[in-house]
Amino acid sequence: MVGIEDIARDIGMSASTVSRALRDLPAVSEKTKEIVRAAADRLGYVRSAAASGLVTGRTMAISLVVPSVSLWFYSQVIEGVDSQLREADYDMALVNLGGVGVERQRAFRRSLLRHRGDAVLALCLDFSDEEREELRQTRLPVIVVGTPVSGLRFVGIDEVAAGAQATQHLIDLGHRDILHITGGAEERLGLSLRVPQGRRWGYEQALKAAGITPNPARVVEGRFSMEYSRTAIDTLIESGETMPTAIFAASDEMAFGAILSLNHHGLDVPGDVSVIGIDDHEMSSSFYLTTLAQRPFDQGVHGAQILLDELCGKPAVRTSRVLPVHLVTRGSTAPVTR
Amino acid sequence: MVGIEDIARDIGMSASTVSRALRDLPAVSEKTKEIVRAAADRLGYVRSAAASGLVTGRTMAISLVVPSVSLWFYSQVIEGVDSQLREADYDMALVNLGGVGVERQRAFRRSLLRHRGDAVLALCLDFSDEEREELRQTRLPVIVVGTPVSGLRFVGIDEVAAGAQATQHLIDLGHRDILHITGGAEERLGLSLRVPQGRRWGYEQALKAAGITPNPARVVEGRFSMEYSRTAIDTLIESGETMPTAIFAASDEMAFGAILSLNHHGLDVPGDVSVIGIDDHEMSSSFYLTTLAQRPFDQGVHGAQILLDELCGKPAVRTSRVLPVHLVTRGSTAPVTR
DNA sequence: ACGTTTGCTGCCAACGTTTGCAATCGCTTC
C-alpha cells in the first residue's frame, strides 16, 4: 500500500505538504500541487480512510438506518440520500435494522455507535427510549425520514392530511361507502406504526367532516404488501357482502392488489369500484392508479442535505420539514354510480 | 469519547489487557474479562473503527457495489448480503454506481479504493478494463453477483438455460408463436447487457431446438420495467397485427406490464395469450404469473459467504457458483388454443 | 540597510487501537 510518505519520498518533499496538496488546501503553491497529484496518480495512491478518520474524527460517511431495503419507499429514499452524498463526496454506511430484539439491538449498537458515519439518517423506525438515549449520547447529528420521532428532526409528509385528501377525493366523487385497507401488521416489526395510523385518522376525519360515520367494519387491517391486500379483497368479495363503492388503500402496492382482485372477480375499476392509493409508485401509471403522490426520493435528498450542511459547519436546522403531496388523477377513480 | 485507556485507568489495568479482554482473546482470565466488560458498559465505551482499522488494516465492512437499489433484484441481493454480514458482525458500505462517465468513475475510485471495505461484492455491473485493473490492484477479494465478468468469481444463474427453460415451457404447451420482450435498453447505463442477451439466446436456442425459426419481429427490445413493457404490448395490440399465442418476458415486472396490457384490451391470460416471466418477484403470485424462479436473496447470501470465508482466512474459492432456477407454475400459462 | 509581512514548507506530536515481546506471578517439578 502506497502512503503519503512514499509520495513525499518520491518527489523529495515532506509528508505534510503532500497531505495538504492532496486536500487542495490554499497553503500550497499550485506548482507543488501538480507535482504531488501527478506522483499520487502515478504511484496509485489512495488515502486511508482509517488513518485520516482517526485524526480528524470524521469518517466522511453517513449512516443510513433502514428497516428494510426491499420496499419501494425505502429504496427511493436511499437513492435520494445517495444522490446527495455523492455530490458531497460522502460514503454511505447502510444499516439494516430489520427485525426485532437482540438482533436489532446488536445491529443498532454495532453500527451506529461504532461511528461508521458522522451523522445518522433513520427511516421509518420507532426508536425505543433506550435507543433514542444512546443515539443522543453519540452526539451525532440525527434526522428521521418518513415517520416523526419525538425529539428528533423529521422530513416527510403529513400522513393525516394525505389520508384525508385521498378520502376527500373519493367523497368529492360522491362515494359514501369507502373501504380503507390499512397496513402495519407486518410480522417483521421495528418499523413505525405511525404511518398507517396517520393515514387512517385522515380517512376517518374526512368521513366525519363529510357527515359520514366511519364504519369500523370498513377498515381492513393489513400489511403494506400487494399480496396481502389482494387476498383481503378476495375474501371480501367471496364473502358475498355488499361491496363498497370505493377503496382507499394505504399504499399504492396495496391498491394494486385490490385492483387485481377486483378485476379477477369481474368487477370493473373504476366502473364498479373506485380505487385510490398513496405513494405514486413507479408502477402506478401502468395500473392507471389515481394516487396521492409523495416523493420519497426528495425526502431522502432533503434529509441528507440537512445533515451534510450541518457537517459543513452551517448552523443546524432544528425544525422538521413537511413536504407536500399532490393528487395524481389517473383512471382508477370515477363518480359513484350506485 | 471514552476510549480503551479510560477503561484501563478506571479499573487499574493496562490498555492492552482491556483491548484483549474486549476482543475476548484467550490470553485473558475470565475474571478480568468480566471486570473489563462491566467497566466498558458502565462508561459507555465504543470501539473506534478508525483506530482499530488503522492498525489491523481491516475495516470489518464489505463494499457492496450496485447499479441501483430500487429494482427488485438488487434489493433482494442486498438483503441477502446483509443477512450474512450481520451474522459475521460486519458492516456494509453501499456504493451506488448508477450512472455513467465521470460521476461513475468518481464513485468507483472514491469508495472502492478508499478501502471502505475489506472485500467487494459487485452487482450486475460491466466493469471496464480499466476498472477491473484498478480493482485487481487493490488486492481486495472480489466477487460479482448476477452477471459474470471475465476474470472474476461469480454467483448467479445460468441466464441462457433460464431463457431456454422458460421458452421450453411454452413450447411444451404447444405454443409456436412466442413473443419475447427483452431488456437492457435502459437509459441509465452501466449495468450489464449480458443478462437480457443470455435470456434471449436461450429463447432462440429453445425455439430452434423445437424446429421453430426465430422471428426477429417477435422480439421486442425494451427495458426492465413494467411501464415500458406495458406500452410495448399496448402498441402491438393496437397495431392490429396478429397476436402471438404466448409471451416470454425477460423479467416478471415486464410480464406484469404485459398482463395488464392484455387484460386492458380484453384479452384473457392465459386464455388468449400465455405469459411467462423470470424472477419470481414477490408480486408474481398476485398476478398468478408462471415464472422461472431465481433467488436473488440466496445469491447475495452465497456471495457474501464466500467473501467472509476468505476474510476469515479460509482458502479462497476460485470457482463460480451457478445456482439453480426452477419453474413455478401459476395461472398465466396454458396449452395453446389457436 | 533593516524589520516586517507574506507565502510556502518541514517537523513533530497527536489520534485510539493492536500486537510482539518482555515481565511478573504462582506453581509444579526435580
Place this chain on the structure above:
DNA sequence: GAAGCGATTGCAAACGTTGGCAGCAAACGT
C-alpha cells in the same frame, strides 16, 4: 530450594494521516 513452566499482564512501537507551530526564503515598507 532452584529451575522451569504456563498463565496473565504490561510496555512500547507501530498504523497513516492531520494540524499547530516554527522555519525560511522572498518581497515589501520605511
